[in-house]
């Protein structure tokens with residue numbers, strides 16, 4: 001089962017691994033079990049704050065839906081505004097959107113236009129980075145809206161899915177990484 005390549009015992013013990021979910025052959029890394037352990041949850045936020053304090057970020061952005069859980073306490077601790085990146089049709093104000101290709105089919109993400117200010121340095125937060133496709137579309141959306149989003153921090157990374165190649169132009173940080181079994 002998923003060998004740890006960037007080790008972190010506290011987090012590894014808090015992440016439930018579920019075989020063949022949502023379909024056969026996928027090892028699912030469940031972050032709901034981190035939320036059940038306040039010590040592990042607060043560790044994640046502390047590490048994110050340590051990584052980004054005094055780096056001059058102007059905002060935090062996060063990806064629906066599990067990214068919200070980590071980004072909200074992180075943004076509060078940083079004293080920064082929080083930008084929600086949502087699936088099409090969920091945000092009530094004027095939006096900017098990006099269409100992107102998934103393994104099967106395509107998807108559209110949106111942000112509120114007024115949340116972005118020209119030149120803003122934004123760090124994007126998500127729970128897990130696999131192929132990096134969703135994160136890349138998010139970074140491109142923020143940059144097309146006028147920001148300078150070049151940083152990403154995720155709790156879990158799966159580098160064998162090669163997100164580092166897709167996101168070679170960006171600075172990607174993770175708290176724990178797993179290799180193929």
Ligand code: AMP
Nearest residue numbers: 027028029126128129130131132133134
């Ligand atoms: P990706 O665009 O391939 O980086 O993955 C998009 C999202 O799918 C991630 O942010 C996760 O929420 C979810 N995801 C993909 N693979 C897994 C996995 N093995 N376990 C848990 N969540 C996953």
